[in-house]
Amino acid sequence: MDPKTASNLSFILNKPHDVTFSSKPVPTLKSSHDVLVAVNYTGICGSDVHYWEHGAIGHFVVKEPMVLGHESAGTVVEVGPAVKTLKKGDRIALEPGYPCRRCEPCLSGHYNLCPDMQFAATPPYDGTLTGFWVSPADFCYKLPDNMSLQEGALIEPLAVAVHIVRQAAVSPGQTVVVMGAGPVGLLCAAVARAFGASKVVSVDIVESKLAFAKSFYSTHTYMSQRIPAEQNAANILAEAGIDNGADVVIDASGAEPSIQTSLHVVRMGGTYVQGGMGKSDITFPIMAMCLKEVTAKGSFRYGSGDYKLAVDLVASGRIAVKKLISGIVSFDKAEEAFKKVKQGEVIKLLIAGPNEKIA
Structure with a gap:
C-alpha cells in the first residue's frame, strides 16, 4: 500500500454523538525507531463508546476533535533506519500506548503506570480509526502466519x-x-x-x-x-x-x-x-x-510481556479470539457500529480500515 496514494480518512469525535469523517495528512516517522502502519482492522472498546456517548471518562475530557479507536492491527508500510525487528509488509498487532521510558514506573517495569503515557483515543491524543498510524517499532507485535489481522485486532483486549x-x-x-x-x-x-x-x-x-x-x-x-x-x-x-x-x-x-x-x-x-x-x-x-x-x-491496561503472551495464546490455539467477532463493517459505517455496541447487540465488532475492502 502506497501512503502517497491511499486514504488517510479518520473517524473523528467532535463532541458527544457528533462525529465526522475527515482526511488527515499521512503521519511521518518521528524517530529512526518508528514504523508507519496501514491500519487494517480496529475493534470498538467500551471506552470508545463512552467517549462517543459522554465526551469524557473521569478527568479525561474531549476538548478538541479526537480520532477514536485503539484496538488495532495493521501492516507495516515504512520502517525507520534503526528498526531491525520489522520490515515492510509485516502484519502486526498495535499496542496503542507509549510511555516516557524514563520515569520510575517505566524503569521499574510498570510502564502502564507512566504519568506521561500517550495513549490512543485518550484526550488529547488521537486514536487509530484512521488510515495510517506511526508507532515505535517495539510496540508493534508481529503476527505469526497462522494468525489473521482480524485476530490481531483482538490482541489489545486480550492483553x-x-x-x-x-x-x-x-x-x-x-x-x-x-x-x-x-x-x-x-x-x-x-x-x-x-x-x-x-x-x-x-x-x-x-x-x-x-x-x-x-x-x-x-x-x-x-x-x-x-x-x-x-x-x-x-x-x-x-x-x-x-x-x-x-x-x-x-x-x-x-x-x-x-x-x-x-x-x-x-x-x-x-x-x-x-x-x-x-x-x-x-x-x-x-x-x-x-x-x-x-x-x-x-489492574490497569497492560504491561511488559502481556502483549507478547496474548499473541502466543492465540497463535498456539489456546484461546480462539475469533469467536468473539460478531461482524466486520466498512469504515463509512463506523458510527452505526458504535450504536450496535452501545445497544449490546454484539460482542465485538471490527471496523475495516479506510483502505480495506470487505465483502
Whole structure:
C-alpha cells in the first residue's frame, strides 16, 4: 500500500454523538525507531463508546476533535533506519500506548503506570480509526502466519485480560469467578483456563452473554439477581460446587453490586482483582476483605510481556479470539457500529480500515 496514494480518512469525535469523517495528512516517522502502519482492522472498546456517548471518562475530557479507536492491527508500510525487528509488509498487532521510558514506573517495569503515557483515543491524543498510524517499532507485535489481522485486532483486549489474570496470579487447579461477561470478562475467563484454572465461573445479568460464556471458556455461569450481595455470593458458590469460596475473584464489570458480591465470593486468604472501571466511589464491604485477609489488587491496561503472551495464546490455539467477532463493517459505517455496541447487540465488532475492502 502506497501512503502517497491511499486514504488517510479518520473517524473523528467532535463532541458527544457528533462525529465526522475527515482526511488527515499521512503521519511521518518521528524517530529512526518508528514504523508507519496501514491500519487494517480496529475493534470498538467500551471506552470508545463512552467517549462517543459522554465526551469524557473521569478527568479525561474531549476538548478538541479526537480520532477514536485503539484496538488495532495493521501492516507495516515504512520502517525507520534503526528498526531491525520489522520490515515492510509485516502484519502486526498495535499496542496503542507509549510511555516516557524514563520515569520510575517505566524503569521499574510498570510502564502502564507512566504519568506521561500517550495513549490512543485518550484526550488529547488521537486514536487509530484512521488510515495510517506511526508507532515505535517495539510496540508493534508481529503476527505469526497462522494468525489473521482480524485476530490481531483482538490482541489489545486480550492483553488487558492477560494483565488482570497475571495480577491475580492464577495457577493450575484454582477456582476463579469472573464478574461480568463482556469482552474483557470473557477473555479473563479464557486466560484463567489457559493458566490452568480447573473451574471458571462467569457472572452477569444478561442471559445471552452467559450462554456465550458457557460456549467459550467458562465451566459454569450464574445469572446475578436483585438480592443482597451475600446471598448472590452464596448462590454462585453453591451452583458451581465451590466449597469455602473461590481462590480468585475478578471483577470485570465495574458495577457496585458485582464488586460487593466479589468480596463475599472470595475465600479466606484469596485474591481479588478489580479490572472493570465504574463509579469513582462505591460502598465497599471492607469488613469482609479484612476478616478474610484478602489480597486485593487493581489492574490497569497492560504491561511488559502481556502483549507478547496474548499473541502466543492465540497463535498456539489456546484461546480462539475469533469467536468473539460478531461482524466486520466498512469504515463509512463506523458510527452505526458504535450504536450496535452501545445497544449490546454484539460482542465485538471490527471496523475495516479506510483502505480495506470487505465483502
